[in-house]
Amino acid sequence: MRILLKLIVGLMVFIGLLIGMSLLPPIANPAIKYANQRLLSSDHYLALSVYRYYANFGNANAINNLGVAYYRGLGVKRDKEHAVKFFQRATDKGSIQGRYNLVLTMENRFKTDKSIVEKQIKLLEANVAAGDIHSHVLYARRLYFVNRDEFVPNRE
Numbered sequence: 001m002r003i004l005l006k007l008i009v010g011l012m013v014f015i016g017l018l019i020g021m022s023l024l025p026p027i028a029n030p031a032i033k034y035a036n037q038r039l040l041s042s043d044h045y046l047a048l049s050v051y052r053y054y055a056n057f058g059n060a061n062a063i064n065n066l067g068v069a070y071y072r073g074l075g076v077k078r079d080k081e082h083a084v085k086f087f088q089r090a091t092d093k094g095s096i097q098g099r100y101n102l103v104l105t106m107e108n109r110f111k112t113d114k115s116i117v118e119k120q121i122k123l124l125e126a127n128v129a130a131g132d133i134h135s136h137v138l139y140a141r142r143l144y145f146v147n148r149d150e151f152v153p154n155r156e
Helices: 002-023 031-038 046-056 060-072 080-092 096-105 113-129 133-144
Strands: none
Touching: 031 060, 031 080, 031 096, 031 113, 060 080, 060 133, 080 096, 096 113, 113 133
16 A cells, blocks of 8 residues: 555656646757857757747747847848837847847948937946947947937046
């Protein structure tokens, strides 16, 4: 009787572990790196499948990479609006690349509306604080054509 009870309890623990493991998000970095390689070698279907899988688990890199695929038309129809939605989702998850790409998709002309420039500068400031060098360069470009004192408080 004791052996049967131990067997049943052990089986229940094993089933619980299987269920629990299937609910946890898998480790994404190696798979996303592999998908990036596949995307560069024109295997778009595999790369997009991996990105979609991990995006469902909320992985910011996968969400950002889906945005890049839609923005460039890699394996999907080119759709800037859809790409911006992915970049915004990645930004909401805290992705530095997502914020950078979101800024790149915004209007970037000499007579750009002041509210758009303010939003770009605010997004870039978060990346600059995180030490992203590409954002430093883009931040300097945005500030070059505006009255810096309007957007950036005096930092002495």
